[in-house]
Amino acid sequence: MxxxxxxxxxxxxxxxxxxxxxxxxxxxxARALGADRVWIPDNAGQSLxxxxxxxxxxxxxxxxxxTDSPKGIIRDWEGRVVHLTMYGERVQDVEAExxxxxxxxxxxxxIVVGAEKVSFDVYEEADWNVGVTNQPHSExxxxxxxxxxxFEGRELxxxxxxxxxxxxxxxxxxxxxxxxxx
Amino acid sequence: MxxxxxxxxxxxxxxxxxxxxxxxxxxxxARALGADRVWIPDNAGQSLxxxxxxxxxxxxxxxxxxTDSPKGIIRDWEGRVVHLTMYGERVQDVEAExxxxxxxxxxxxxIVVGAEKVSFDVYEEADWNVGVTNQPHSExxxxxxxxxxxFEGRELxxxxxxxxxxxxxxxxxxxxxxxxxx
Numbered sequence: 390m391x392x393x394x395x396x397x398x399x400x401x402x403x404x405x406x407x408x409x410x411x412x413x414x415x416x417x418x419a420r421a422l423g424a425d426r427v428w429i430p431d432n433a434g435q436s437l438x439x440x441x442x443x444x445x446x447x448x449x450x451x452x453x454x455x456t457d458s459p460k461g462i463i464r465d466w467e468g469r470v471v472h473l474t475m476y477g478e479r480v481q482d483v484e485a486e487x488x489x490x491x492x493x494x495x496x497x498x499x500i501v502v503g504a505e506k507v508s509f510d511v512y513e514e515a516d517w518n519v520g521v522t523n524q525p526h527s528e529x530x531x532x533x534x535x536x537x538x539x540f541e542g543r544e545l546x547x548x549x550x551x552x553x554x555x556x557x558x559x560x561x562x563x564x565x566x567x568x569x570x571x
Numbered sequence: 572m573x574x575x576x577x578x579x580x581x582x583x584x585x586x587x588x589x590x591x592x593x594x595x596x597x598x599x600x601a602r603a604l605g606a607d608r609v610w611i612p613d614n615a616g617q618s619l620x621x622x623x624x625x626x627x628x629x630x631x632x633x634x635x636x637x638t639d640s641p642k643g644i645i646r647d648w649e650g651r652v653v654h655l656t657m658y659g660e661r662v663q664d665v666e667a668e669x670x671x672x673x674x675x676x677x678x679x680x681x682i683v684v685g686a687e688k689v690s691f692d693v694y695e696e697a698d699w700n701v702g703v704t705n706q707p708h709s710e711x712x713x714x715x716x717x718x719x720x721x722f723e724g725r726e727l728x729x730x731x732x733x734x735x736x737x738x739x740x741x742x743x744x745x746x747x748x749x750x751x752x753x
Contacts, residue, residue: 411592414709421708422716443707476738476745481727512743521715522727523738525625526603527596533703533712534604534719545663545704556658556705561694563658 390540390547394468395497396424398532401459401511402504403430414529415502416440416453422536423544424500426452428462448549448568460510468497469516473531474507477518484538487517491539500535502528572722572729576650577679578606580714583641583693584686585612596711597684598622598635604718605726606682608634610644630731630750642692650679651698655713656689659700666720669699673721682717684710 390396398419403412412429413436419427420440429437433455440453456462463470469490490496501511512518521531536544549555552568572578580601585594594611595618601609602622611619615637622635638644645652651672672678683693694700703713718726731737734750 407592410589411596414593414711417706417708418712421704421706422712447706476741478740478742479727481724482740509744512745518741518743520738520740522603523740524599524603524629524731526599527711527715529596529709529711530600530604530715533709533715537716537719542663545661549706556702558660558664558702558705559658559700560660561697561700562691563694 390423390425390544394491394495395426396491396500396539397426397428397497398424398500398502399428399459399462400430400504401501401507403433404504405432408504409433409435411504411529412436413439415532417443418529418533420444420451422533423540423547424536425450428454428456428459430459431455431457446553447555448552450550463499463501463511463514466499468499470499470501470514471535472501472507472511472515472518473521473528473535474503474518475520475523475525477520479523480519480521480535480538483517483519488539498539500532502532504528572605572607572726576673576677577608578673578682578721579608579610579679580606580682580684581610581641581644582612582686583683583689585615586686587614590686591615591617593686593711594618595621597714599625600711600715602626602633604715605722605729606718607632610636610638610641612641613637613639628735629737630734632732645681645683645693645696648681650681652681652683652696653717654683654689654693654697654700655703655710655717656685656700657702657705657707659702661705662701662703662717662720665699665701670721680721682714684714
């Protein structure tokens, strides 16, 4: 987010057909909950289009790109790497350390979110393997809770630039307005 | 969770084919992040099986059931109803009120998570329409953040009964052990 070291999300692996919506939701969740960028595998072009379309309509800044070398992105990342996995250390035990690296030491953070089986070198390359619970559930859910904890809710207050439209929060009903820039 | 008023999740709507994994992930996220129960539409039998299979292997208590009358469940719910929607009030503005109802007034909470378009009567029936951001992203992500905030992280400390296996948190690697009851 604005004025903070970059937080990027890397979707690792994508099974066409099966993973379309999960990969799209990883990208949209990254955007909505404060990450600056997402990389999506290059066989998930439709997910990329959806994330870019939402960014065009609802604002940014947010960067969505394809990659043909996800492991290259991990290797070349200049900052710290968090790999979300149900086998990792408990998020409540390591989040303070990750926040210190991001907030105090100004380290960019790359969050790796696997699809199916993740190869062992990713576990070794990561600075932290983190479990948002050690239960099987959803990579989208794990990413969401991790981002909300990393940013401590600041992501809910962010403003969006260059939006065409914005939703006005309401007790009952739906209200969408054109987002006129002042 | 144990010793607290019930928290249940209702998946509203399911488009076979398109929504299989989203509905499954709603159920698994409900279980992993502290809800006591999920209702799934009766055209999503495969999602039900997956959630029950995970509960058998990794423990409970957690109840997963099909319903042919989701709106009946909302109508008959004896407690408060939260409908998660990007059009709703901001979670950071209403979560204290929901927590008070659950924690101080011992009210069971039903969390409604829509698939596609949700009809207007659900907005009216709900005690709170809540947006985990007013941005389009993922119902799984919204549910996850909402549960983590409702339980204030207590859900991460819960223990699981009657599990066959459990994951031991690790810095690097995977460790799964048989869950021998003492």
